[in-house]
Amino acid sequence: MSAAQISSTVEASLTALAVSLRGVTKTYDNGVMALGPLDLAVCKGEFISLLGPSGCGKSTALRIIAGLSAPSSGTVRVARHEGEVQPGHGIGFVFQEPTLMPWTSVRENVRLPLKLGGVAKAQGRARADEALASVGLTDFADAYPRELSGGMKMRVSLARALVTDPDILLMDEPFAALDEITRFRLNNDLLALWRALGKTVIFVTHSVFESVYLSQRVVVMTARPGRIQADLRIETVEPRGEEFRTSTAYSDYCRRVSAALAPSYSGQSTL
Numbered sequence: 001m002s003a004a005q006i007s008s009t010v011e012a013s014l015t016a017l018a019v020s021l022r023g024v025t026k027t028y029d030n031g032v033m034a035l036g037p038l039d040l041a042v043c044k045g046e047f048i049s050l051l052g053p054s055g056c057g058k059s060t061a062l063r064i065i066a067g068l069s070a071p072s073s074g075t076v077r078v079a080r081h082e083g084e085v086q087p088g089h090g091i092g093f094v095f096q097e098p099t100l101m102p103w104t105s106v107r108e109n110v111r112l113p114l115k116l117g118g119v120a121k122a123q124g125r126a127r128a129d130e131a132l133a134s135v136g137l138t139d140f141a142d143a144y145p146r147e148l149s150g151g152m153k154m155r156v157s158l159a160r161a162l163v164t165d166p167d168i169l170l171m172d173e174p175f176a177a178l179d180e181i182t183r184f185r186l187n188n189d190l191l192a193l194w195r196a197l198g199k200t201v202i203f204v205t206h207s208v209f210e211s212v213y214l215s216q217r218v219v220v221m222t223a224r225p226g227r228i229q230a231d232l233r234i235e236t237v238e239p240r241g242e243e244f245r246t247s248t249a250y251s252d253y254c255r256r257v258s259a260a261l262a263p264s265y266s267g268q269s270t271l
């Protein structure tokens with residue numbers, strides 16, 4: 001292969017990446033070494049889960065990708081469909097807590113990022129309604145957060161993250177506080193949205209089962225400072241559904257991910 005061919009191959013593989021972290025470390029002001037060095041590459045349109053013991057730096061990694069926190073060293077690259085941008089741009093973030101404003105309607109909660117971005121009210125309301133439709137909450141646009149169940153609040157939070165049409169969705173244990181039936185339903189709805197919208201998703205979870213069910217890749221992190229312990233590809237027939245959740249392939253993957261996680265909790269505690 002000629003030098004020109006090699007360089008165009010390298011360029012093509014870089015443009016296919018949504019997120020790339022190289023040698024990223026994070027040491028907080030209190031001296032806690034939270035992360036790294038962490039190397040992680042996520043392709044455009046990929047759905048990956050980050051799994052690891054409590055305190056290993058999963059949220060820190062998401063915050064760095066979102067541009068909410070600066071790495072102590074290393075490089076972070078984030079790309080939108082049309083090219084590279086600063087960390088934080090073209091990104092939607094869903095937190096574990098829905099963090100809705102209780103004094104205003106569901107529609108106004110979802111419109112907030114557009115309002116902050118200066119989008120005109122009528123246009124913002126139309127886009128908020130579209131985002132609410134995508135999460136099945138059209139009939140609740142005028143409701144107040146106190147009138148919603150936990151699962152519905154999380155759907156609103158997801159709609160608020162989608163309303164700016166980000167290419168990358170960062171999700172930090174979004175379903176951890178929900179009961180199992182609601183969680184399974186939201187897992188299925190999230191997969192349907194991901195297939196329909198073609199977003200890149202980086203999903204933090206403590207659940208081996210959830211990570212295997214949702215992701216194309218499960219990235220297992222070591223105990224703090226978090227590094228990559230294992231990177232497992234989950235290959236199965238798409239679209240996924242209850243057939244996959246109850247299959248032997250699913251339990252085999254869960255066993256493999258659990259085995260990859262074991263060194264993180266069988267060593268000395270860093271909690």
Ligand SMILES: Nc1ncnc2c1ncn2[C@@H]1O[C@H](COP(=O)(O)OP(=O)(O)OP(=O)(O)O)[C@@H](O)[C@H]1O
Binds near residue numbers: 029052054058059060
């Ligand atoms: N702002 C901060 N200042 C100081 N230390 C911090 C800060 N944020 C996080 N840490 C520490 O950094 C480490 C990693 O935290 P982080 O929240 O990223 O881990 P995590 O893997 O997401 O944890 P969990 O799974 O419990 O949510 C922890 O030891 C935490 O106490």
